[in-house]
Amino acid sequence: MSALRNIQTTMRRDRVFGFLQPEPDFALPVDTSHGAILYVEDVSVRFDGFLALNRLNLSVNEGELRCIIGPNGAGKTTMMDVVTGKTRPDTGRVYFGQNIDLLALDEYQIARGGIGRKFQKPTVFEALTVFENLELSMASDKGAWSTLFHRLTPEQRTRIDEVTEIIGLQEQQGWLAGSLSHGQKQWLEIGMLLMQNPRVLLVDEPVAGMTGDETERTGELLTSLAGDHTVIVVEHDMAFVRSIARRVTVLHQGSVLAEGSMNQIQSDPRVIEVYLGDET
């Protein structure tokens, strides 16, 4: 615990001469002996006045495919920001496995440590080609010096080609990402996620703006990923959620409203009132 405190203090952003500390550049040894890979405990986030997360509690098991739903402003994205280290919560704790305090780490460490994230609005590096996008995301030494003199190994090439195939952008591999269609960008970003081969994937609205069969393929992809990866999907599209979800968590006003199988959720009166109610 005290060790963690130390890390926490040394990594504080306002620590000016932190760079004198050796950079803790490690693939995090995650301890998931109790099955759970992600704990969110009592997390609250407040943006001047407005309470985005209100004592949120959430726990996701390894290899699980978890869907998180909830009306706008329920705090879905904020939750992801907290987990990936973009937003520092005012209170609460976030653990990766039992042993790693994510609040003590920076984004890049969390990412290297095995938590990948896909944004709500697809963000790819538009001035780079599809190939380069995937190459950059690839799990490898990402220190400044090594990238300067980096050469691609054949294995890495084949890995990139595999992923390109998975996301079905073979013929676009040489294109600038900026010239892809919306759906293709979504796929590319998922592909970049795969290149990182993370333990946990946080996927924010993967099928927004996708055609029917694109949506279907995405669903298949995500389900296939679940198992050796843990997948957390935030989605509005109830049909999609129904099609893939095993376990669903409903957020409302920054805290968990209900959790369970899709059927339980749909039958839950509170959920119907605050959420499904709106839809019908």
Added chain:
Amino acid sequence: MLTRRLFLSDWGGITVLVLLLAMVVAVPYANLVLPPESPWHLSTYWVALLGKFLAFALLALAIDLIWGYAGILSLGHGAFFGLGGYAMGMYLTRQIGDRGVYGHPELPDFMVFLSYESLPWFWWGFDMFWFAMLMVVLVPGLLALVFGWLAFRSRVTGVYFAIITQALVFALMLAFFRNEMGFGGNNGLTDFKDILGFSVQARETRVALFVISALTLIAAYVAARYIVTSRFGRVLIAVRDAESRTRFAGYRVEHYKLWLFVFSAMLAGIAGALYVPQVGIINPGEFSPLRSIEAVLWVAVGGRGSLFGAIIGAFAVNGAKTWFTAAYPQVWLFFLGALFVLVTVFLPRGLVGIFRRRRTEGGA
């Protein structure tokens, strides 16, 4: 293989390099070998002028590297340019030795009449060329390292970064204006005698300096090319276009920015060092915010994000400046101002942008 990577589809760059090499050959010939009456003779005035442009081009290159590829706009690169220049100036001043007007064996003239007893510690070692050259890169590099670390670590970006770099260069200007600083105050350092034993006045030395500047510029260009075509370079573009995405891809963005910033600062320092012996004076004027912003304009005019564009821009704008201030002094500022406006509004990608095939480039 490497050369392929460096120059593939960089026709502009190749052209510029060829031109530079041509100058390296032609200028010495035209100045030293051809007799003055020959129509092709190039007077020393032009040699010095072109040499100055080369130094500016190097500065522009340094700015383009961070602005064009990492989206970091520094309005304070004059600081590094000036520091490099002062390091060189201090060396040249020490070379004067006892030939100063007061004939003091060690102290520069301005120290004699400000009645210094002995040489201040920060002047030690500058009588040695290698030490001075080391300082030319170290001092700007160090400043960039500390400043950059502070800034990038706390994610000071875009506009804020631009403004505090401006504050930095402004502070330096005020500081160097102070005579207590021991750098000659407003007068700066001047009346240099020789460099490495060659008289700085001699035409051969000037030509030599010109050649060295040109070669340095070429080397710097190749190095910069290497960086931007490496994976490092692609990370930079990623940072420029989608910084937080890059973070989530596991990159420590601030490190990339920092190292690039330091490298760029060092290039600027070298540019300053080449500039000083050719113009024969270094003074706090180099730190004036106007200078730094003007340098940014060179890059904007040439075309940001294409290294050779910066070189073209530097030559174009300074050429225009030389011509205007000689022909129509009053018009010059109007022209310069208009240039700023027009380029930013109508020509976001500069002269190069006209020729190059359209590429989607975001960022600032």
Added chain:
Amino acid sequence: MTVHCNAPPHGRGWHSTARRDSAPGPAGASAPDAVAAASTQPTGLRRSRAHAWFVAGFLLLLGGSLHAEPQILASQPPTTEPAMTTTGFTIVAQADPYASDFFDPSLLDAGAEARETETAEADDDLLDEAAYEALEEAAPDVDLLIQRLPEGNFNDRRAVAEELAATGDPRVPVVLGALLEGRLLATAEDPPRILIRAETGRAGRDALTGEPVDADLIASGRRIPVHNPLRNALRSLIAVSTLSAPDPERRATSLRRLMRDDVSPDLLEYLDDRVELEDDPRVMDLLLTVRALARLNVDDAQVRLESVELLRGSLLSEVRVRLEATANRDDDPEVRAAAREALDSIEARIRFFRFTENLFFGLSAGSVLLLAAIGLAITFGVMGVINMAHGELIMIGAYTTWFIQTLMPGALSTSILLAIPAAFVVAGLVGIAMERGVIQFLYGRPLETLLATFGISLILQQAVRTLFSPLNRPVQSPDWLSGTLQVNPVLALTWSRIYIFIFAIMVFVALLLVMKKTSLGLKVRAVAQNRPMARALGVRTGWVDALTFGLGAGIAGVAGVALSQLTNVGPNMGQAYIIDSFMVVVFGGVGNLWGTFVGALGLGMMTKFLEPHTGAVLAKILVLIFIILFIQRRPRGLFPKKGRAAEA
């Protein structure tokens, strides 16, 4: 004032006796200070009543803070002064018996004072008449002397003047007074006719005979030149003779003069007579001080001791100097000790006033920063436009001031007041033009706006150079904007600074109201927060942008009006402020007017409190470095905007 003039004689008698043998309290002591201040600062006087409210506020502020200064309290036995109650400022005076230490209420009678000085000229002419009537028979030698005044150089003139003064001829004070004020003329013929031009009008009188002469003759006369040393000499020469002038103002002035060139003891009897006759309490206080100073030279140690006692409260520099001398050189140890002790008590108070002064300097420096930066807080803070031409908008405001002044010479005050709205409109229009012409194409590309506006700034500068020469433009300040509020001899606050401080606050409040209360402000904030949404709600965003930018620019123009009263009006003036302004806004926190307010005053204070220790340049550098480091720690300034928008 008038109260005193027709006060009953016994009252007067009591008054003076009360003075003579009771050690006066602070009020008594500081009254001469006030007169001193007043007489050196006629404009300050003329203004004072109008500013009573401000002074009162300032006084209460000081009074409040003073109680924190024990040694000062100790040095001041509380006392109620008869003088106090006559001042028309009774409330405050009684509210704080030490009030008069830092502020003399009698200043507030300046209104009346002013009326007197206006009538004074009339009195003068009467006085002159009197002088010539007092002249029984012709004094040819004196006439010759007067006619020799034009000859030779300044030193010859001085010699003649001294001879004249020695004659004791009644005309001499009049003639020398005229010479002093440059109203003494000499005609070309030989021997020259010496003429006196009246203070008002173009007519005058003959200096020898006193009979009036016509304007043409006056016009033909050449002014007899005087320079500073001669002026000084003349003042001393006529000082004694004007001790009996009807106008208390003149009496005070001459007493000041006597105080300067230390009084010779042989003048003592005359001073004693004056004390008997003096009816103006403030002149009386001054008179007593002068006499006390004179008495420091007498042989009787007891008398010297008394004088020291009487002088202890005074802050006048002359008094301090003399006390210093006494403390060091007086042969009686008791007197020396008393003088030293008096000095220490004075010094203690002066230290406090130094601090107050610094505080004021800081505030006023801050208010200038505030004025310069506040327009930027709109364009940069609210709209995110990096307007590098901000400084040039300030310059435009200043030039507008100059232009209006040249349009209406003579009407200084009105021209300044007119300039405020005018500058707002002109600069505002330029701003709108900039926004429509260039900036609107650059939203969302802040760094491009930076470059473009920088270009505009260059164009504006050069435009000014070509339109009205590269030379600076002379902008004059009306009387009420120059001079000082002489709180007491050691604490003088310059009016221009005071006004600019108040003005800055007013502008700030006005802007605050516009942003918070008006529909424009609402729309501005709406657009700033969510452009597309605002547009969807039917806000004409383009129009709002233009107006907002215009507003920011206009305020910059108004700042220009204020700055034209402090510094150069020239093509380069803008550049002096641009960087500081940005520092203030960034330091205070972008998009937060209060941040700008606190930032400006804070930085102003910091600079001014550093300056005494580090010097001007280093202070500025340190402040810059401080800001740079501060931004590292708090990238969003003092009062950051939080929220997801800000995070991204």
Added chain:
Amino acid sequence: MTQSPWLKSLRTPGVALALTLSAGAVQAEDPIKVGILHSLSGTMAISETTLKDTMLMLVEEQNRNGGLLGRQLQPVVVDPASDWPLFAERTRQLLEQDQVDVIFGVWTSVARKSVLPVVEELNGILFYPVQYEGEESSRNIFYTGAAPNQQAIPAVEYLMNEYGIERWVLAGTDYVYPRTTNRILEAFLKAHGVADEDIMINYTPFGHSDWQSIVADIRRFGSQGKPTAVVSTINGDANVPFYRELGNQGISAEDIPVIAFSVGEEELSGMDTRPLVGHLAAWNYFMSVDTPENAAFIDKWHDFIGDTRRVTNDPMEAHYIGFNMWVQAVEAAGTTDVDTVIDALKGVTVPNLTGGMAEMLVNHHITKPVLIGEIQEDGQFLVVWQTDDLIPGDAWSPHLPGSRDIIADWTPPISCGNFNTVTQTCSGQNY
């Protein structure tokens, strides 16, 4: 450092070539070229534009009177844009490209320092018209402005004698001219028995605008019973706020007179003069000086510039003197060849505008009268004092430890700008 042989071999012809260049200009019967090197843009344009016009006026007049050596004069105007390195570049352009026979120009010290090596290298002639800090004498530069002993020292003496000043504030902008001048004055004052605590020295940055604290200090410093004066070497834009603050804080010229070395008619025309009235300035020329030469000069100026409100000032007179000296020297030498003219210039005597004669001394400085004027409401000066005879300019101040034994004498046998009379050596010139 050993030089590579090819450089050695190249150097000698190089130098020879440079010499033939400057000589080559003389033969042809084309017009004589007069280079004018004054900033027409940037911050210094304020002061320098006027001098450019002055030169054009003088050249035009000379041409009207039949030119020089039967040849017309052709002015070559360039703009160094207040940019110090650019000054050096433009000088090179004038001497190498345009091959001018003489250059008139430069205002600031730093610009002169930047030009100096070029003029010496290319062996040109530069007439420098502005009062400066001294401590310099170049074979190729002629200093027609005042040296410190022709402005600062007499001014201080005047204040000592006429005003009986005992306490001194030396206030200046932080650059070389005020620094040097104040060091000289400090030494001078101490030599005259002024105690340390009676001297207050203060430096401010260029364009300093917030004078509150400093003026308050001056007020306190002046209220210690001893007569006090301010000797101001404050430069350009900083003056307006300075005098304003003085006026506002109620410091009159009678209490604490300020004597300035950089405030002249031109500067005053851009100020609200009221706060300055009664304060002093020391120059070698005032527009208000009442001599026929001056009257004629002012008329010429007004005709040329077409605006009777324009003023004349000291640097303009310096150019007037310098130009006439050069013309005389060229006529005497019968050629514009630089070396001949430089020799011919020594001892040349021409009338100045204040009724005296200015002589070019062997140290390339000239003799000048010193005038002290009180500022009047109309922005003119009332001359209150004037040296009885002309004062020769000192290149090296005897009051500075560094330059006490240095003299400048450009006549044989010394022929050196900084000759150390103790060591009998001439330093700095050996290249």
